[in-house]
Amino acid sequence: MAATVPIRRQLSVDIHRALQSWCHVWAADDLAAQITVEFSSRMTRSLGRCYPERNLIRIAQFVLEDSDALVQEVLCHEAAHLAAHHLHGSSIRPHGPEWKALMLMAGYPPTVRFKLAAISRPPVKARRRRTLVAIIEGLRKEILKGLARG
Ligand SMILES: [Zn+2]
Numbered sequence: 001m002a003a004t005v006p007i008r009r010q011l012s013v014d015i016h017r018a019l020q021s022w023c024h025v026w027a028a029d030d031l032a033a034q035i036t037v038e039f040s041s042r043m044t045r046s047l048g049r050c051y052p053e054r055n056l057i058r059i060a061q062f063v064l065e066d067s068d069a070l071v072q073e074v075l076c077h078e079a080a081h082l083a084a085h086h087l088h089g090s091s092i093r094p095h096g097p098e099w100k101a102l103m104l105m106a107g108y109p110p111t112v113r114f115k116l117a118a119i120s121r122p123p124v125k126a127r128r129r130r131t132l133v134a135i136i137e138g139l140r141k142e143i144l145k146g147l148a149r150g
Pocket of ligand 1: 081095
């Protein structure tokens with residue numbers, strides 16, 4: 001299986017085993033070995049994303065800083081998308097009855113929104129502030145250079 005291990009910390013969630021057991025419950029055993037899981041530090045808005053054509057799941061790196069339970073639920077949410085696509089084709093709605101049924105089978109409520117309270121999302125304001133500081137620094141240097149040139 002091609003699941004990549006996150007760099008920041010070793011997961012106590014066994015991704016391979018989790019995917020295997022869900023796929024088994026979903027009667028899609030052959031799917032588990034085809035799934036690739038990646039962790040992305042560039043994802044800041046969504047917790048997870050999936051690409052059914054590539055059997056690829058991408059999970060935001062910051063989710064790893066939350067509880068293992070959440071990591072597992074996000075993983076299951078995305079895996080259920082892949083399984084729904086695998087079992088029912090591409091014409092189904094993303095969070096339609098097929099996906100909902102798979103979530104229930106895996107033991108999760110088929111909710112689309114995650115409880116974000118516990119999550120330490122990278123603060124957007126802090127990032128903006130950093131950009132602004134960088135711009136001001138740049139201007140200051142330009143002015144100083146101009147003054148030096150006389
Ligand atoms: Zn979804």
